[in-house]
């Protein structure tokens with residue numbers, strides 16, 4: 328029979344102490360093995376005394392087999408043995424191990440002021456996270472690139488020189504001048520009546536230039552309220568004014584960086600804005616509204632106007648210095664009535680565009696209808712022609728468009744002047760224009776937005792013309 332050993336109280340307490348020490352040692356070992364990071368301990372000479380499994384896994388070595396080896400034989404670029412000598416901890420240092428930059432801590436363990444061991448920890452987790460972050464970042468970067476590309480294509484343009492229909496002499500000459508301008512970085516000023524294709528030319532120049540893959544930013548100076556124009560052009564910083572978005576907003580010049588900016592209806596730019604614009608054009612630098620840093624932007628300037636800027640300069644309503652800055656390459660787009668049979672080319676082109684997609688439908692104009700189109704004075708130019716054909720097709724059932732299918736006002740507003748009567752041209756045009764506006768207003772039941780649509784002109788231009796001709800808005 329086994330005899331029970333009776334322990335004295337002193338023996339009992341030291342056995343409990345031993346048990347606790349064993350438990351603590353076990354816990355320490357578990358912690359050491361289970362921390363995610365690589366950890367090792369060396370003695371004061373740099374000889375490995377502990378080496379955990381994660382570190383072994385990372386280095387591809389058996390952790391137990393490393394014990395007893397010098398740290399320099401196991402870990403490249405190590406400084407554990409140096410820390411053992413200096414006694415100075417090295418925290419959050421970077422160390423290249425297996426081609427990766429790891430974050431390491433080297434902590435000297437001292438007893439009575441003497442280094443007895445060095446604890447080293449290599450942080451993989453963070454490095455892994457950094458790796459993941461780097462991967463995420465590059466994914467995000469490629470997504471940003473994609474969005475940027477899509478944004479550019481949305482912002483940018485549909486038209487190229489191939490889209491410009493016209494083989495009349497003035498149009499052929501103009502296209503070749505514009506093509507030449509596209510190969511330079513010079514400012515272009517496109518003049519022409521409303522609807523003549525100024526934006527079409529601006530887009531085509533951009534698309535034929537070396538900036539074609541970059542943004543094409545458009546701003547209609549007439550469509551933006553005066554007090555918002557500056558922030559539209561130059562952007563604003565947070566808190567610039569009540570209602571400003573907290574984050575601020577880039578302006579058109581900033582968005583046009585590396586691309587082109589198209590300032591449409593530049594003649595409507597308020598006089599007080601003109602020096603600011605001139606400065607931005609000269610210096611290619613500006614400040615956002617409410618901002619305090621200069622922003623530089625590499626943009627190419629394209630501007631357009633349906634007003635006679637030279638006359639405006641003479642009257643003092645447009646600054647001459649700005650005019651010369653804009654007018655480096657002047658392009659003048661002739662009105663449709665001066666393009667002869669281009670009207671028919673355009674009419675056919677528009678017709679095909681609309682009919683295209685309606686299987687089996689082939690529509691043509693009768694010679695009499697063609698004659699009417701050629702003889703009309705087209706105050707709204709190509710945009711008006713577009714609208715006329717759209718409206719005609721919507722109501723015409725057959726495949727032949729006859730004069731009867733064309734809007735009534737086309738029969739009345741015919742340009743009956745010979746080249747010799749050139750001095751009278753202005754008057755005739757004005758008369759015809761006024762009458763076309765009156766007719767359009769009647770058709771639109773005095774709705775100005777609709778009337779502008781019928782005429783193919785912007786409503787701001789219609790308002791101006793209504794007031795210029797003193798047209799009554801009361802049905803008579």
Ligand SMILES: Nc1ncnc2c1ncn2[C@@H]1O[C@H](COP(=O)(O)OP(=O)(O)OP(=O)(O)O)[C@@H](O)[C@H]1O
Nearest residue numbers: 490491492520521522523524525526527633709710
């Ligand atoms: N030569 C052309 N060939 C084909 N389409 C044209 C031509 N000229 C103009 N257009 C078309 O006519 C419409 C008006 O052109 P655009 O907007 O470029 O004129 P605009 O002179 O800029 O007008 P606005 O002065 O009112 O701003 C557009 O739909 C454009 O595609």
